[in-house]
Amino acid sequence: MMRRILAMAALVATVLPAAAQQVMTSPAPDGVQVTVYRAPDRGADQPIDANWLAGYALITERRTIDLPAGRAVVRFEGVAGGMFAESAILTGLPGGVREKNLDADLLSPRSLYARALGRPVTIRRTHLKSGRVVEEPAIIRSGPDGAAIVQTRDGFFAADCGPTDDDIVYDGVLPGLSARPTLSVELDSPVAQRVTIGLSYLAWGFDWQADYVATLAPDGRSLDLTAWVTLASGDPTSFVAAETGVVAGRVNREDRRPYREAAAAPLQITCGVAPPPPPPPPSPPLPLPVAAPPIADYAQEIVVTANRVSRKVVQEELGDLKFYRVPFATTVAANAQKQVALLEKSAVPVERYVAIDVFGGGASAPMTMLRVQNRTDRGLGVALPAGQVAVFATEGTRRLLLGEGSVEDKAVGEPVEIGVAPATQVTQEVEAVRSDGDWTDHRLTLRNATPDPVRVEARFRIGDDALSRTSARLGRKDGDAIWIVEVPGNATRALSYRVTAR
Template sequence: MPRALSLWAPMAFALALVPGAAAASEPVVTSIAPDAVAVTIYRAPDRAADSAMNLDWLEGYALITETRSVDIPAGAATIRFESVAGGMLPESALVTGLPSGVREKNLDADLLSARNLYARAYGRPVILRRQRGKDGKGTVSEERAVIRSGPDGAAIVQTRDGFEVADCGRGISDALIYSEMPEGLSARPTLSVRTESTAAKRATITLSYLAWGFDWQTNYVVRLNPVTGKADLTAWVTLASSDPTSFPAASTAVVGGKLDREDSRETRDVQDGDLVLHCYLQPRVWAPQVIPPPAPPPPPMMMEGMMAADIVVTAQRRSAPIMNAPVKVTEEGLGDLKLYRVPMPTTVAANAQKQVAMHDLKSVKFKTWHTADLWDGIDGNATIKLRTRNRKEDGLGVSLPGGPVAVFEPHEADLLLVGQGGMRDYAVNEDVEVTLSSSPQVHVKVRKTASAARWADFEAKVSNANPWPIMFEGMVRLDDGAKLLRPSTPLTRKFGRPTWTVSVPANGEALLRYRVTDPD
């Protein structure tokens, strides 16, 4: 049975940073962090606009633009840009502002993680800390050991007593303590470039690149008043990042609409830093420990419990609470797309999500409909839909990016959730439709009443158990070439299909009879 390993406790060694592809004689200049950064997040291309983000698998991406001030020496040198996004696509990186341009660029991909730390420590001495007993009441002992297995399978160590599988003994809890950082691991994602300058100078450099592991969506809250038929609508832009790097005080924006983009990588390993070992005797969580330096303070908007220097790697990404920022995004045109900009700096925190206000609209004219497809044998509940038109006269008239929708109605002194659904992207002046859940109060049944060789008669019945009237819309499903004849009430056509629209009285029902002929 697999068990995730996590790294905890502070580190007591300095992080040795090794230049990526620099020649031994070239000076290395390190830029620890950007002076300013802008983050523009694009929605996951293959995710439907009305579906929620999968926080365990963010497939959107971000365009990140950093400004850095760097002292460049004369001659050939390597410039290291630390704290770039861990999901950087290095082929997309564009560096401007260097006196003689870029000769070579490299992304240091071996980051400090549970898996990389364990893998690099193969054959090296560590401290095996062993606790016997439960609830911290047992004895604790330490001894030197050597890791003799890779990061897949069991954790095999060699002590002076021989080989054994760590953390597999009954009543024993083991942990590994690493005394040094293996060579080649980097504590921060780093891009290094080689350049050459005729003279020493201070340069302002702009670094732009694409990075995976981001996404965004709009979340709508509708407070519906069934008496007036109007609603208050609040929209929030939800930003999400699974990247290990935080971007404090960033100029942040999101792009609405679908932008086609192809990536040469077909898959992305979401557990790149995870370490999962197996113990077939008595599985238990085994926590290897690293003794690190003191942690720096978190960025201003970092989520609680998500400190930047924490190194906690498990089989599940850590979730962070949502924080609400007291600002509203503004809308701008971007060709056929829409750009929504956060008007003040905000932090896009590592492995976290947050929300920023987008719309707060009052007295939006919504109509509640109950709908169903009508076909022989249907016997079930109708689907609830909210409809309006995206124009100022109806309380809207703004671009509406797609996203999940939660609908509430007043009940005595409280607001109760009455439905959840989603809607696609809507432009101004489009008809808006929000599909919610099925209604247990409105039942639809279609039965065959008569038939012959080339035709059949049907009766559709809608039953309304609500103490108020409802509007029902039923689209008749026909085979190709079939025709509908003799409807008991006039029908319209919607999307090319015969459509029955009727008001069903409170605690009442409505009937439609019609004939369907077979295709010629």
């Protein structure tokens, strides 16, 4: 298989738009801010998909550049590869902007080969037995998938399908390819001057979530809660020493993600016609926050001393949303993930109960739940962003995983409820007692196989006009009727109710 692709010109070539124009290049920003928004369609119970990061970021850069007098093209190298060029806002440019272009078709073996389709190249053939090297002009006649078909004076042939090891030599980098994502702007400056430019834009291919670790006390009446902000970037650009933050809450935005998977795919050359190669294996799942950090500079971003985390993310108000600012410069690395401390709370009072949803003539499997009150006088009192929760229990010196749940965005004052695991020692049974046309009487029976009493909350997911004649007084929760009962150890409790067809 052909593995080498050579270029005889410089890897990055700048094509002047016109002879009268000068091209000025800003290789990197002097300072950068990165604000990451969650994927709008990803639920709190869904982890970040490392293969498809559907969130986005607002990136603000500060750059200093020397401008010549007259018309010029300024190239901003190192912008995000997933930039929405139409969202770019520039400030500090004299005379305004005449034109903006995003050169995000990055230089790679695949893009170089694809751009050379139908163009002359040089084919270098090395005979495997003798080692003799022969070069001749050729034209690429096939795309970057499958066999590499080239045409020479002697006709058509497939590279690397004979007794030779073949390389394609390009005369230079074709127009439109860039070694780094680049935004170019055309402008007129009345005089030569040094200016400081502000560049802000949206880019896709980012995501973030909160990851919580809850450890129950031995008596089960309180828990210690630790949380991390997990940042993920699928962009080819790294933002070094960035002022970083994340936004919690849902922001309405139309989906306009560019399609760039084809350009990012590697060049696959085969001898003859063959099916496309299998997709690469998926990325490993996000590590639990208690595990060793997967990223080299993670230890620089999180400082842990005597099991207490310092330099945590700082919460700020952003209208109806919450903004969490990282209080130190951090690198949002290309195609990488990292975690930054969010909060740490100790001895938060917790209530343990079993939840059941009742749907007329049936009910869901009992689920063990934890409930904490998000109030200062109850050990919390902070806005909690949506994310996943790993719940542990302590047994002597060991910590055992009880289960994993999730929480939605929770404001101060709201109860936080976490589904931990199925309650296998508590069972439910719903049976029809009698029916007469448009109504049916049911009996819900709860059984507790443990020696300790268990609080059960059975929530009726039916309308008030359909539920009647209950044998016990019901409460209300979020608009639904709810039966709250304590079932003693090794005992049963029952509730009769009528459901009328609507």
